[in-house]
Amino acid sequence: MKYVSTRGSAPELGFEEALLAGLARDGGLYLPARWPSFTPDMIRDLAGLPYSEIVLRVLTPFVGKALSEGVLRRLLADAYAGFGHTATVPLKQLDSRLWLLELFHGPTLAFKDCALQVLGRLFDHVLERAAQRITIIGATSGDTGSAAIEACRDRENIDIFMLYPKGRVTEVQRRQMTTVKADNVFNIAVEGTFDDCQDLVKALFADTAFRDDMALSAVNSINWARIAVQIAYYFAAATALGSPDRRVAFAVPTGNFGNVYAGYAAARMGLPVDKFIVASNRNDILTRFLKTGSLTTAEVQPSLSPSMDIQISSNFERLLFDLYDGDGKAVAEALAEFRKTGRLAPGTARWKKALQLFDGARADDDETLAEIARIHRETGELVDPHTAVGIAAARGMIESGAMSDADTPVIALATAHPAKFPDAVERATGIRPPLPANLADLYEREEHVSVLPNDLSQVRDFVRAHARRPAGRTVGVA
Numbered sequence: 001m002k003y004v005s006t007r008g009s010a011p012e013l014g015f016e017e018a019l020l021a022g023l024a025r026d027g028g029l030y031l032p033a034r035w036p037s038f039t040p041d042m043i044r045d046l047a048g049l050p051y052s053e054i055v056l057r058v059l060t061p062f063v064g065k066a067l068s069e070g071v072l073r074r075l076l077a078d079a080y081a082g083f084g085h086t087a088t089v090p091l092k093q094l095d096s097r098l099w100l101l102e103l104f105h106g107p108t109l110a111f112k113d114c115a116l117q118v119l120g121r122l123f124d125h126v127l128e129r130a131a132q133r134i135t136i137i138g139a140t141s142g143d144t145g146s147a148a149i150e151a152c153r154d155r156e157n158i159d160i161f162m163l164y165p166k167g168r169v170t171e172v173q174r175r176q177m178t179t180v181k182a183d184n185v186f187n188i189a190v191e192g193t194f195d196d197c198q199d200l201v202k203a204l205f206a207d208t209a210f211r212d213d214m215a216l217s218a219v220n221s222i223n224w225a226r227i228a229v230q231i232a233y234y235f236a237a238a239t240a241l242g243s244p245d246r247r248v249a250f251a252v253p254t255g256n257f258g259n260v261y262a263g264y265a266a267a268r269m270g271l272p273v274d275k276f277i278v279a280s281n282r283n284d285i286l287t288r289f290l291k292t293g294s295l296t297t298a299e300v301q302p303s304l305s306p307s308m309d310i311q312i313s314s315n316f317e318r319l320l321f322d323l324y325d326g327d328g329k330a331v332a333e334a335l336a337e338f339r340k341t342g343r344l345a346p347g348t349a350r351w352k353k354a355l356q357l358f359d360g361a362r363a364d365d366d367e368t369l370a371e372i373a374r375i376h377r378e379t380g381e382l383v384d385p386h387t388a389v390g391i392a393a394a395r396g397m398i399e400s401g402a403m404s405d406a407d408t409p410v411i412a413l414a415t416a417h418p419a420k421f422p423d424a425v426e427r428a429t430g431i432r433p434p435l436p437a438n439l440a441d442l443y444e445r446e447e448h449v450s451v452l453p454n455d456l457s458q459v460r461d462f463v464r465a466h467a468r469r470p471a472g473r474t475v476g477v478a
């Protein structure tokens with residue numbers, strides 16, 4: 001399998017190279033050159049398989065010959081062994097129409113674990129074989145940091161440094177990062193804001209000598225392998241409800257458009273999907289695009305679902321590539337225009353094409369709290385605010401009759417455990433959700449963190465002093 005860039009002027013890469021590269025050299029994102037296609041029989045056969053087996057079947061065409069089946073199977077079994085539910089991604093019925101796909105049983109209680117637990121192991125395996133070592137550096141405002149740390153902890157060929165703004169992440173979020181005890185994990189509390197952390201990381205990547213020396217890399221949401229791994233739960237949930245002999249719809253709370261794009265990829269591979277309901281909070285650039293046909297940026301505003309407080313959705317570029325019929329040059333031009341003017345209007349025909357599979361709805365904080373309360377009242381379930389945004393959007397769309405078929409089940413993706421956002425859940429229901437058993441002692445665990453000033457040279461020196469020296473040739477990283 002070969003991968004091409006959405007901007008059309010980077011070299012084609014194989015799976016391993018695309019995995020390590022992340023961003024393409026022309027600034028684009030990697031995509032498969034051709035979509036693998038699953039026949040109805042192949043899809044039917046997935047029903048009821050153990051989850052890691054479904055991931056194996058979905059991932060195999062994307063990996064190609066890069067990894068043997070035995071290696072991949074072992075790696076996946078290991079990645080999902082740490083999930084706190086025997087079904088890995090259980091599907092729960094909420095009412096006659098609505099289902100909840102729980103993607104939050106991983107070690108950091110958010111759906112990002114579903115892909116990152118696999119990605120850390122994939123990186124490590126590929127690096128081991130090439131006798132390489134990398135240093136991952138990231139900035140986090142909370143959620144992504146802990147998922148990346150859990151993915152990379154104790155990996156032989158990876159060191160990870162995570163910068164977060166001191167005093168500006170929640171205690172659960174901080175403790176999920178700092179209580180990890182591993183020789184290759186370094187938490188840095190920066191005396192500054194999240195933007196300061198991001199600027200420091202950008203400056204470290206811009207220092208080419210340092211970047212090459214340390215073999216810097218990132219595990220952010222533009223990495224193709226993350227998308228590829230996420231495709232599997234769309235197949236798992238849909239086949240559990242009768243696919244391919246019954247169409248389903250998905251409601252997906254969105255920030256970077258990564259999760260819902262993985263669903264779109266499943267549809268491209270042959271899964272019959274009626275609709276993807278793109279759900280946003282007050283930061284609604286994507287739902288506004290679907291309503292108006294034009295992508296226009298706005299100021300990011302804080303909400304009760306902070307992991308979706310995004311106004312530039314990086315993975316949307318992958319959908320644009322298809323809307324522009326694979327014309328990378330046209331995508332690059334449209335994005336340059338967007339950066340300059342804050343507006344991207346691909347034209348009515350392309351907008352209509354997007355509307356064939358996507359529809360959008362938003363929920364503000366009040367609607368989010370009302371949805372958490374309603375779900376609890378009607379079903380006894382507690383849902384986190386991100387999940388509630390998705391359910392609210394789905395409910396709106398069902399009630400307005402926007403769904404074409406009145407019997408199509410709607411699967412809402414539950415992206416975080418309610419205990420990860422206990423304040424919002426308590427405000428809505430009066431109940432403070434307890435942490436699951438494997439994290440129950442989170443508040444007693446010892447923390448490991450270094451406090452540094454918002455100063456580039458001190459952060460650089462810290463990384464140099466603590467990274468285990470990268471072995472062998474450095475990898476090309478963007």
Ligand SMILES: *Cc1c(COP(=O)(O)O)cnc(C)c1O
Binds near residue numbers: 111143258259415
């Ligand atoms: C990251 C995240 C999202 C958004 O996912 P995207 O792939 O960026 O669309 C939604 N909910 C939670 C809990 C998250 O952590």
